[in-house]
Amino acid sequence: MGAYRSAYERSIADPAGFWREAARDIDWFRPPERILDDSAPPMYRWFPDGELNTCHNALDRHVAAGRGDRPALIHDSPVTGTVRTYTYAELLDATARFAGALRRLGVGRGDRVLLYLAMVPEAVVAMLACARIGAVHSVVFGGFAAHELAVRIDDARPKVVVATSCGIEVDRVVAYHPILTAALAEATHAPQRCVVVQRPQGPADLTPGRDLTWDEVMADAEPVDCVPVAATDPLYVLYTSGTTGRPKGVVRDNGGHAVALRWSMRNIYDVGPGDVFWAASDVGWVVGHSYIVYAPLLTGATTVLYEGKPVGTPDAGAFWRVVAEHRVAALFTAPTAIRAIRRQDPDGTLIKGYDLSSLRTLFLAGERLDPDTWVWAGQRLGVPVVDNWWQTETGWPVAANPRGLEPLPLKPGSPSVPVPGYDVRVVDAGGREVPAGTDGSIVIRLPLPPGCLPTLWGDDERYVRSYLATFPGHYLTGDGGRFDDDGYLYVMGRTDDVINVAGHRLSTGAMEEVLAGHPAVAECAVIGVADALKGQVPSGYVVLKAGAEADPEALAAELVALVRERIGPVAAFRRVTVVPALPKTRSGKILRRTMRGLVEGRDEPVPATIDDPATLTVFRTLGDPAATP
Secondary structure, eight states: OOHHHHHHHHHHHOHHHHHHHHGGGSOOSBOOSOOEEEEETTEEEESTTOEEOHHIIIIIHHIIIIITTSEEEEEEETTTTEEEEEEHHHHHHHHHHHHHHHHHTTOOTTOEEEEEOOSSHHHHHHHHHHHHHTOEEEEOOTTOOHHHHHHHHHHHOOSEEEEESEEEOSSOEEEOHHHHHHHHHHOSOOOSEEEEEOOTTSOOOOOTTTEEEHHHHHHTOOOOOOOOEETTSEEEEEEOTTOSSSOOEEEEEHHHHHHHHHHHHHHTSOOOTTOEEEEOSOTTSHHIIIIIIIHHHHHTOEEEEEOSOSSSSSSTTHHHHHHHHHTOSEEEEOHHHHHHHHHHOTTOGGGGGSOOTTOOEEEEOSSOOOHHHHHHHHHHHOSOEEEOBOOTTTSSOSEEOOTTTOOOOOOTTOOOEEOTTOEEEEEOTTSOBOOTTOOEEEEEESSOOTTSOSSBTTOHHHHIIIIISSSTTEEEEEEEEEEOTTSOEEEEEESSSEEEETTEEEEHHHHHHHHHTSTTEEEEEEEEEEETTTEEEEEEEEEEOTTOOOOHHHHHHHHHHHHHHHTOGGGOOOOEEEOSOOOBBTTSOBOHHHHHHHHTTOOOOOOTTBSOGGGGHHHHHHTSTTTOO
16 A cells, blocks of 8 residues: 555544644644544534644744744745845744734734735734734735725724735736725724835825834834644634625634644645745735745745746746746646746747756646646646645645655646545535546535634634535535546536636626626626636626616626726626526526536537526527627
8 A cells, every 4th residue: 555545544544643643743832632623513623622823833943943044935026126035033033023013002812913915025924923922814815905805804803904005016006005995994893003014116195093104013013922822723814705795704723724734745745844835826815825824834944925927027937037046846836827828938938048957846726727738837847747626715735646745646637636634525416426437516524634624704604504514524615526436536617606717716796796786787697717828717797777778898898897896806807798688597597507608619408497598599609709709
């Protein structure tokens, strides 16, 4: 039996023993004696009697072991033309002092701090500082509009907000502070203070009595020590993007998170102390939380924080420059990034200009990895291209190729095999397992392993209803797929209304709410349509109210602008089509899957439950590439 199979079977048969052993790689103030609390299923908790501090494990223990002069964080910002390296000792000093500043602002254990930051070192410092004093951070991606920020403020109820004055894109400066001010005007909850990182490219006009600058609070801040917290205490809340109504705040606890991420770096990513690991993502997403900030630092590796794009900063060789300059051993990004690079440099000519001898592996995740991209990257880079599949809710890979445990053969189109700890099944609508080669719903038998969400912020009932009620005893991933005869998993896409746009999970329902609010729109639907670059892009279809007179092109432009304002540019919403009617079942359900198939050019069968088959005609026309807007 190979190392992977042995580890996987043990993790399923004896999860407590498996994770007790993994927990030895973490420093504990009080080592856990009880590993799994399974007394109140389906609510499980890991290491319930343990105490630790995540910041201590990420910084202090490395400095105490004499490794303080090793590089911890490299901030590479082509949009500002700067590169700066922080040693573990320097990062610890800044973190301990900002933790002291937060404490002086009244933040304590269990209080929330909302972070609305660009990809700057202060983002990493602020996250770790919260962990240091037992506060709960909630990072909101800088691309979200004021309304999205406001609903997160109202749900998390932060005592303090930390923001940058602006973000910097390839060719423009995005003012964050006015967005924050608009969000606070809309929100019902009022934070006590806002700390603003003033950037010279776009300084903010501060609001007296509310705003303080980062430099002000750090000027005389006293460093503070780590606060022991329960392993089951929350480390952070991260909201799933684009949700409607009250957002889903995914909770991550301290103990299970630290154990799982430390295990994953060695066994999945084959990264150890001293290696340089680069997750080319954003701290506003789960990849940024797990694999820019926490996992590399828990491991004693060097992490790269990149403020730039795969193309345009300055060209399609940007990623290869970073790999070469910083001697990156493993690069983790989304397939969209590689597709964008390939579009501008199809022959990989720019790759040849850089010494990539340090690069051992390219990891891709966040959306389905198409075989063409997999082949192109592998041939051009000459390293294994490793797909892995996971979710905001799980926090670390569900299926992957365990490169550090036992590298397995790679198959295009598959993220390989279930990771130890995840009892993955594929079931039919009745919850019965289906044979290999048969599509179904991907579920995970409970308990979920450490590091996964134990609940949603302030809403256990919604957690159970959203994830655990459909197939009792199992977590519903919301993705469909199948196993092959070798036990490799193939993930074919979402089974609900969440779409993947360049690796960002966005709800079509949120976009539909915006469209439906226009006075000329009677009803609408948004579907995710396959896109060669972004994986999926949203496409909107609206039916006008009787008597409404609107120029279709002008209306489309208005609706696109509304979605950009309410959801943010991250939605990549650019296409709206006026249609005479939406195809529905007799019970009134819009046939989104049928619409998607027709628009993507497939000859979809007419569902037996359709109310009016004639409504499909226009979508067949839209599926003709010559007729597609």
